[in-house]
Amino acid sequence: MTIDFAPNAHPTMGVEMELHLIDPTTGELASISNTVLEEMGRGHPGGEHPKAKHELFQSTVEVITGICDTPEQARDDLAATIAELRSALEPHNATIMSSATHPFARAVDQVVSPDPRYHQLIETMQWPARRLLICGMHVHVGVPDGQQAITVINELTRHLPLFLALSTSSPFFEGEDSGMASARSLVFESLPTAGLPPQIAEWSEFEQFMDTLIETGCIDSVREVWWDIRPHPGFGTVELRMCDAMPTLTETIAVAGLAQTLVAWCLDRIAAGDMPTPPTEWSVKQNRWLAARGGLDADLIVEHVGESRSTDDALGERAAEVGNRTVDRRPVRTLIAGLVELLRPTADRLGTNAQLDDVLAITRNGSGTERQRSVIAGGGTLSDVVHHLIEEFDTDQPITR
Template sequence: MHIPFSSSPSSSLGIEWELELVDLQSRHLRGSATEILEDLRAKVGEEGAAKAKHELFESTIEVITGVCQTVPEATADLLGTVEVLRDLAERRGIGLMCSGTHPISEYSTQKITADDRYDRLVGRMQWLARRLLIFGVHVHVGVRSPEKAMPIVNALMSYIPHFLALSASSPYWLGSHTGLASSRSRVFESLPTAGLPYPLHDWAAFEGFMETLVTAGTIETIREVWWDIRPHPNFGTVELRICDGLPTLLEVGAVAALAQCIVDRMNTQLDRGYRLPAPQRWVVQENKWRAARYGLDAEIMVDDHGTVRPVRTDITDLVEDLLPVARRLGCETELTNVDRILTAGASYTRQELAARRAGGDLTAVVDTLLAEMNAGRPVTHG
């Protein structure tokens, strides 16, 4: 099975941001995506409307950038679309927010978007699909050739706990505290073609793997393989899908800068003949669990012998190491905003603080997430 790969000449960038539509009175999700997207099309035309689209549930709109070269360009692109959507939503008494899960809404009350693709997904996956009331941020970074795609995907698995800990924003599920920093990651990986990628050593192995899945009827297209990190042949990118939904544009920009810098460095290392290290799958699996459970307080394994290190320390050192790359790519400010997340706490800790301050009332968590979305940065209280 030949899968053409549209190689990117540079470490270009694209971001997808899944937003929740929240009734400002009840604070529950509200299924109004079709109406809002129709309003958007009427206001900005087809080209502008292409930057926002349906997701599985009618209570979600995904905002999409074009192909960007820098993180500031990508975040400005997102903000332009979000500002129009915010105005259209507020006219209907709806607010926009983002988190890995909605703190109080239940999947059983949500309307599935009318679409043949989603109908087939639910028909095949049943309960596993119907409970996918989860939200994420996906970052695409350009890769220069298909030969580089799988080595970069494999090497990026070392950073799964870093991205998950920084973005963890789903401590609540169906109105209850889960005890996890990221419950979303556990819900999503229940799908048979989601979760950690398989360690395929080159593009031919990837093509062979996908041919097997299609021939067996496991998937119809390669779009139905929802790995935490995957190559995207049409875009010529690697796509990081591990992140929970990020509540603020500052956090989206910080995670995007981290992703672009890491992938750009790997692109360069491969150009110079360097062989990228690929971690053992069992180490990655354990580290992903630790990040999902403990977030930025996780201690992750840094070798095959069980040596552990605080993920917070590893992230700090990684940012410092990547600063020369960030300066060259024009995203130094955004990369150093990772330190602001470490100081303010990832979203799961801010949500838990809001709940404690409100005596356990989770509508206060929704209010905090709405306020952060509007502010564009984490809101902290002394």
Template sequence: MHIPFTPSEGSSLGVEWELQLVDPRTRELTSGAVEILEDIRPPDADEHPKAKHELLQSTIEVITGVCGTVAEAHADLAETVRVVSRAAEHQGLALMCAGTHPISNWATQDISPKPRYQQLVAHLQWLARRLQIFGVHVHVGVRSPDKAIPIVNALTAYVPHFLALSASSPFWVGHDTGLASSRSKVFESLPTAGLPYQLSGWDQFESYMETLVSSQTIESVREVWWDIRPHPDFGTVELRICDGLPTLDEVAVIAALAQCLVQRLDDDLDRGHTPQSSHDWVVRENKWRAARYGLDAEIIMDDHGTVVPARQALFDLADELMPVARRLSCADELAGIDRILAIGASYQRQRAIAEASGGDLTKVVDSLLEEMATGLTA
């Protein structure tokens, strides 16, 4: 099976941000996507080019165009969020984001009327129905399919870095799960989700896809929901591991980290160096540690079991990538890693609000709504 790959010019950037629609009075997830997206639909188009349906009618995904820099992606998202937010207000709703909603029950949610999502639920049943989860996806352009698979392989070593930094789903249907990221565990239950396979090259990816398509397991690469995957149509490597982030500030940090890492790995390939990938069992354990402990995780660094605290690993990685960030004009955004480490990742901020309010998770919702509107605190 031949899968054409559309090359990208350098490390271009695209970001997708899944937003929750919330009734600010009840603090519950509330359907409204159909009405909001119809309200903002241009008169000469079937849908808004940068705001889309997702599985639940209480979700809207906002996406950027093809951007050159993190600052451009930030501005692109901010404009679309402004448009969606204004339309949401007309419906009595507000926007927020986190990997999960602290109190709403997935069983009460309406499924999107889009045929794709109706088919998904018909096929996956309970696994799809409970996908009341929200993420941030970052696409970074690569120039050829020969680079895409080695870069995906190498990026698996950084799964715990991205997950610990973005973890924002400690609560599930009104209960503390004890995890930093419950979203990552809910999502990986899907049959084609979770960590990517370590493939030898583009030809093996084509063979994998041929098996799944020929057996009618999937229809296209869009149904391969790996934590990191190649996207042939866009000519990108897509990082899908991150929990939903409450602020544009944090989205920009994650986008900078992704763009810098892919650019460095791309540079290594240009120099004739195949980027090193970690063993599956190390990657799998590291993902679990980040999902469970977040920034307090200890990341396994080699086959001998050497561990480094996630905070230190992130600090070191940001320092290591800073020359690349300067080249890509995202040094300020990459430096935002230090800011998140200082004030805490979202799961930590949410738990602090819950503790201060005696376990009242509606106060957590209020804090997420406020962060969406105002950004990170100093």
């Protein structure tokens, strides 16, 4: 099976945000997407808005950008559609909240969107699909070809836990504190084609894998593979899908800008022939769990290929030598600061330094998860958490308590 990959000469970007529709009085989810999207689609071809879409449940709407060159363009694109969505929601006494989970709503009470593919998903996947009352944020970055997409993905897995930690916003699920920084990531990975991508070295291996899944009837198309990072052949992109929906637009664009900058850095490394050795699959899997559990407070495994403890003064007491690699544990905030520093020259060229600064601001202000828990720690209720999230999205400001 040959899968054509639409080439992108430059690391263009696109962003997708999944948003909850909320009754501002009760804080409950509002299952009105059918009506709202029908109203927004009037005047557009086929009666469908090009940048506001259905999601699995009628209490959620996805807002997407077109192809953008810069994070600022993506921000303006999203902001324009969000403004349209707000206007359409106003007559229905509803508003918007951006968070990976609703603090107390239950999936069993939600109404499935009418698109037959959603009903087929639930019929096929059953309980794992029925509980997908979650929202994510996805970033597409253009790459030249499929082989480079695979090489970039292998390097991006090293940093996947940092993106997850930065975006964590789902401590509560169906009325309980999950104890996780990202309950969403654990809910979503229960689907058979979700979670970490397998380590694949060649585009031909990806084609063979997809051919096997399609020919055996496990999936109908490549788009049904929902890995945390995946190639999107039709768009010619690497798609980062590991992030929780983030509480503000500024934070969303910050992480999207980090993604664009990191992919551009990877492409530079491919061109120079000095791409780092990919991380081991076991360390990425463990780090994904650590980030989902602890968020920005996690300590992650770091691998140093060909190094010993004596050659790296920064290695901590928990360092150990495993084969030709030295491994130790380091704080997420330290790793994020190091990644931002590494990417500064690339950001100078792309013009994404403002987004990298905003990434560092997230490490200071705390993630969405930390800020939600601070509401409860201050004596608030889960309903107060909802109104906290509404205010953060309305003002585009993190609210610390």
